[in-house]
Amino acid sequence: MKMYLISDNIDTLTGMRLAGVDGVVVHERNELRGAIENAMNDKTVGIILLTEKxxxxxxxxxxxxxxxxxxxxxxxxxxxxGTGRKKDFITSYVNEAIGLKL
Incomplete structure (x- = not known):
């Protein structure tokens, strides 16, 4: 199984291509849906990577x-x-999941 990247910018795609991951750059909702459907129809793709945007x-x-x-x-x-998450997102996630404050 291989990975496939759907990105909103060329820089991320270029970096992933250097690591051997193919992909595409899209910007609009309908382009995103089409790119995801194309990747899902490819039986060799096991993981679709999407940028957080x-x-x-x-x-x-x-x-x-x-x-x-x-x-x-x-x-x-x-x-x-970078990530759009808060610095302590993992701690917050654990706190919410188990109900304990770390």
Whole structure:
């Protein structure tokens, strides 16, 4: 199985191509949906990497796809601008999940 990147910028795509990951750059919702569908129809793709910007801009689209399909796995990654999460997001996540303050 291979990985496939759907990015909102050429810099992230270039970096991933250096690591051997193919992909595409898209900007609009309909382009994103088409790129995801194309990647899902490719039986050799096991993981679709998406830059975090898509998760912030189109969460309903990504949630819909995640609920409908189990393969390939959709994973959001930080882009060249870094992560959009707070510094202590892991601690906050654990606190919410188990109800204990660390």
């Amino acid at each position: 898509f998760g912030r801009e189109f969460p309903d689209l990504l949630d819909e796809i995640k609920l409908e399909r189990t393969m390939p796995l959709l994973i959001e990654i930080p882009d060249r601008h």
